[in-house]
Amino acid sequence: xxxxxxxxxxxxxxxxxxxxxxxxxxxxxDGLQAQLAANRSQFYRDLPAGPFYGYNxxxxxxxxxxxxxxxxxxxMGGAKxxxxxxxxxxxxxxxxxxxxxxxxxxxxxxxxxxxxxxxRRRAAVR
Numbered sequence: 001x002x003x004x005x006x007x008x009x010x011x012x013x014x015x016x017x018x019x020x021x022x023x024x025x026x027x028x029x030d031g032l033q034a035q036l037a038a039n040r041s042q043f044y045r046d047l048p049a050g051p052f053y054g055y056n057x058x059x060x061x062x063x064x065x066x067x068x069x070x071x072x073x074x075x076m077g078g079a080k081x082x083x084x085x086x087x088x089x090x091x092x093x094x095x096x097x098x099x100x101x102x103x104x105x106x107x108x109x110x111x112x113x114x115x116x117x118x119x120r121r122r123a124a125v126r
Contacts, residue, residue, distance in 0.1 A: 005106040013093040020093075029090040036083055044074030 016023035036043045048070035049055055055062035074082065 001103055003104050003106070004101065005108065007108045008110070009107075010089055010094075012095045012098055014090045019095075024090070026090075029086050033083055033086050036079075036086070040079055040082075041071070041075060044071040 013020045014023055015029060016025050045067060048067045049062060054060055
């Protein structure tokens with residue numbers, strides 16, 4: 001492999017730890033799991049309608065089609081897998097994996113991605 005690309009990838013570690021003081025508090029992810037467990041169908045409407053796509057910001061225009069498609073995809077998956085997946089994407093530390101990359105990597109995030117600055121800082125991991 002000569003080159004690689006990371007497109008809209010999660011940061012190397014999302015949860016806040018001593019080694020990752022800029023991460024999100026574990027309670028944020030615990031809250032996502034609680035919402036998912038309480039009402040899975042509503043969770044798959046609320047998350048894309050609000051913070052995930054930034055529709056909760058002033059001036060943002062929500063796309064009902066995008067929200068419905070998110071809901072459709074979420075409801076097709078397994079409830080337990082999605083619940084456990086929140087832990088997997090938030091608490092898995094990919095820092096050591098990134099250090100093993102020896103080819104040039106293109107990192108792409110939206111200009112509006114709230115994790116963009118965090119990813120840029122973490123790109124210096126090597």
